[in-house]
Amino acid sequence: MKQRLKRLTALLLTALSLLSAAGCSSAGASGEQSIRLMVWSASEDQSKDSGEWLQTCCENFAALHPEWDITFVYGVADEATAANTVSQDPSASADVFLYANDNLTVLTDAKALAKLGGKYADEVASFTSDALLESVTLDGYLYGVPFTTNTWYMYYDKRVFSEEDVKSLDAMLEKGVVSFPFVNSWYLPAFYFGNGCTLFGDGTQEELGADFGGENAAQVTDYLIDLIKNPNFVVDDGGSGMAGLRDGSIKAMFSGSWDSASIREILGDNMGVAALPTYTLNGETKQMYSYAGSKAVGVNSQSENMVAAVELAVYLGSAEAQRLHYDLRNVIPSNTELMDDPDIAADPVVIAQNDTFDRTSKLQPFVPQMTNCWTPVENMGRGIRNSSVTHANAVEQTTAMNDAMNSDGIS
Amino acid sequence: MKEKSYKRSKQISNIIVHAVLAVLAFVWVFPVLWVVMTSFWAEKGSYVSTFFPKSFTLDNYIKLFTDTTLLNFPKMFLNTLIIAVFSCLLSTFLLLSVSYCLSRMKFKMRKPYMNMAMVLGLFPGFMSMIAVYFILKAVGLTEGNLIRVALVFCYSGGAAIGFQVAKGFFDTTPYAIDEAAMLDGCTRWQIFTKITLPLSKPIVIYTVLTSFISPWVDFIFAKVICRANADQYTVAIGLWRMLEKEYIDNWYTCFAAGAVLISIPIALLFLKMQKYYVNGTGGAVKG
Secondary structure (H helix, E strand, O other): OHHHHHHHHHHHHHHHHHHHHHHOOOOOOOOOEEEEEEEEEOHHHHOHHHOOHHHHHHHHHHHHOOOEEEEEEEEEOOHHHHHHHHHHOHHHOOOEEEEEHHHHHHHHHOOOEOOEOHHHHHHHHHHOOHHHHHHOEEOOEEOOEEEEEEEOEEEEEOOOOOOOHHHEHHHHHHHOOEEEOOOOOOOOHHHHHHOOOEEOOOOOOHHHOEEOOHHHHHHHHHHHHHHOOOOOEEEOOOOHHHHHHHHOOOOEEEEOHHHHHHHHHHHHHHEEEEOOOEEEEOOEEEEOOEEEEEEEEEEEOOOOOHHHHHHHHHHHOOHHHHHHHHHHHOOOOOOOOHHHOHHHHHOHHHHHHHHHHHHOEEEOOOOHHHHHHHHHHHHHHHHHHOOOOOOOOHHHHHHHHHHHHHOOOOO | OHHHHHHHHHHHHHHHHHHHHHHHHHHHHHHHHHHHHHHOEOOOOOOOOOOOOOOEOOHHHHHHHHOOOOOOHHHHHHHHHHHHHHHHHHHHHHHHHHHHHHHHOOOOOHHHHHHHHHHHHOOOHHHHHHHHHHHHHHHOOOOOOHHHHHHHHHHHHOHHHHOHHHHHHHHOOOHHHHHHHHHOOOOHHHHHHHHHHHHOHHHHHHHHHHHHHHHHHOOHHHHHHHOOOHHHOOHHHHHHHHOOOOOHHHHHHHHHHHHHHHHHHHHHHHHHHHHHHHHHHHOOOOO
């Protein structure tokens, strides 16, 4: 039995080594170096229906670099989940992958992200705005090549609202039904940010904690209690906003670029897109602010072909690759050179997303403490919706929310 | 008079019992019905405002099997089926063998083994998932088609821990039958396959069912081990992906269709094996 097991193992091992040898067989006939790069991105980037962005870019990259004979291995991991998958086992993960910047610390804690420096950092900086660079910079080091911004803004029906109306939530509520993801803590803080609440100072000062308490926050809670009673204000929960837009009962909703195709299908030419409106709090005009982040190309710090991997990452974030990404999948480009491109500059979604990023958003903090900030805010939204938060207890409920956001986990 | 009031009270209690049962049946069946209904929805989107679809369609099912560039459902279905069938065979064999040994053979480690298995069984399996992942990686089973093998090992490796029920069942078969067979010259293996197993159909069926269902519906191990290998995804991962924010608006109704489809093999298994299943608690030898 033991003998047989041994033989079986030997057989398996031989088969394995043969297989892996086949994987990199075409070893440099003409002096080129043969390397293997594993690349991960979302499945849409690789599907035939949407033009195989990743494969096309990788082949273009290979053509640009005849000194390497590259074998690409593709895997599926979208930006939101890539960080967790990579940090689970960096040594068996992609050399180059796309990730959302709110997971930056997950990756750096696992020591899975390579720092970009020297000429690469300069090149990235040359086509990326400072705010965007900051979103993937930690302790002064650049950890990726940003290729798009990630935030939410407003879609509306042009037949109902004028361009003047969409600057103010109050004006909109007088004219038509507006749906807002009230019980989603990625959206609800917009109102609190508007009245001077902050998270971790400028977003990186963990020691300052969350400042969602105090007089100004309680005022917002009071405002929200009244807002939800407005018959023209509807809570968007579980896709009800999109359903309402479809059947015509809702005229404006808040979402991001991932819903733009569906909304365009519903509203057609009547689709309007705009940065966040202002709201009126005790007679004063306050701006709503969304969370903003970015998506970036990261390089695995344990990659065996570091130079090629970094070059590929920079290429995937370059104007050419971003342009293709936009053409194939409507991924909003962030490259500053592309903003002069007439097609792109005229796209309302691009305009709105960039306007939101520049003007009406706050960089989503990625300090570890941030994980405690989601549930309390969501609970506040739910509390207001089911009337357990009232004008009478608004102050103490807001303080409780702030305490929970500043506490470590379960309190 | 007395008889009448007895009849009457019987009637009343019947009404109450049936009313309660009707409510419970509704509560249990409703979610299933709801999923089935949703799978026939012609309208897009994830928000359902009415129970009955405004118009029926089979497109969701068709899309599941034809729109394979983004989420390859047929492939996932096949993956899951292969994994479930093989882990079912392997773990049924392991579990029944272990149960038989513990029931029939007296050896020194018997008691310690049973205690150890009992204690280990108290811990949820996914506690070990990261360790399991690294072990499989060290053996080289975490890439390509070998992932399926890895998953089969994951699902069937711990089967022997759950021997209690089957051992209890084998214990009810009189040892005299084994002795009689031994006198006739049977080996242990022959007793096991020719006598004990045929006498224990209900528990064999029960084991087959449970060991088919657990890999069929498992999410955690598949997620940890498949990682970015989309061609190895199982149905559970595929269905989960359909509910992510980028997909949900287009894939929600397909998700319901997929949920209906994965319940079919399980339902078939149950229907087919139900008659053995029902007299499962009766004991082994009758008459």
